[in-house]
Amino acid sequence: MTNPALQNILLELRDKDTPSTRFCDLLEEAGFLLAYEASRELPLAKDSAMTPLSVRAEAIRVRDEAITIVAVLRAALPMAMGARRLYKRASLGFIAAKRIEEKHRRLGGRLVFNVETPYWSIGDIEGKHVILVDPMLATGSTLSRVIEKLAKHKPAKIIVISLIATRQGIEALREAAKRAGLDITIYSGAIDPTLNDKGFIVPGLGDAGDRCFGK
Numbered sequence: 001m002t003n004p005a006l007q008n009i010l011l012e013l014r015d016k017d018t019p020s021t022r023f024c025d026l027l028e029e030a031g032f033l034l035a036y037e038a039s040r041e042l043p044l045a046k047d048s049a050m051t052p053l054s055v056r057a058e059a060i061r062v063r064d065e066a067i068t069i070v071a072v073l074r075a076a077l078p079m080a081m082g083a084r085r086l087y088k089r090a091s092l093g094f095i096a097a098k099r100i101e102e103k104h105r106r107l108g109g110r111l112v113f114n115v116e117t118p119y120w121s122i123g124d125i126e127g128k129h130v131i132l133v134d135p136m137l138a139t140g141s142t143l144s145r146v147i148e149k150l151a152k153h154k155p156a157k158i159i160v161i162s163l164i165a166t167r168q169g170i171e172a173l174r175e176a177a178k179r180a181g182l183d184i185t186i187y188s189g190a191i192d193p194t195l196n197d198k199g200f201i202v203p204g205l206g207d208a209g210d211r212c213f214g215k
Helices: 004-014 020-041 078-088 141-151 167-179 208-213
Strands: 043-048 055-063 067-073 092-109 110-121 127-133 157-165 184-191
Touching: 004 157, 004 184, 020 055, 020 127, 020 157, 020 167, 020 184, 020 208, 067 078, 078 127, 078 157, 078 208, 092 141, 110 141, 110 167, 127 141, 141 157, 141 167, 157 167, 167 184
Parallel strands: 067 092, 067 127, 127 157, 157 184
Antiparallel strands: 043 055, 092 110
């Protein structure tokens, strides 16, 4: 997304000298803006309100009661709370996911990691629109694993929001969604050109979880 306000935030997040408290605040603001951009994918409803002039005004609103925001712990938590600021009636779910760094392989030229997902708390998402939040879409290994498991709960659609993505990560997610028979859209603040040999995005912004919460 080329939104200038989002790009300003992303530049400050990339800065190695941005302190952790500021980094967390910026993650929340980025989550708010990316969730705003994603509103075009969400279910809508007609609604109305009585104005101070005793005239009823009609409008279209996002049916946020039909949305679940799912944060991939831990780095996504501030972004998910930013999205929740916008969609106050949405439910909030959590998934703990971790790449096993020593267990990776090359598959068709791609770097692929095994991923553990030891903790899930997502509630009932059947028929709902899921906003899946993870700051970095690098190899796509983590979110592909998450999407495969989410598909078993039959959501209507998955909207992924991330700060920075790579082409490999995007393609891996598209393939995972296709295998799972899911409708998916990805919103990202930037698409960076490369991954290093450890699967980190370059130039990227480092480890978002460590920079926000400490090691």
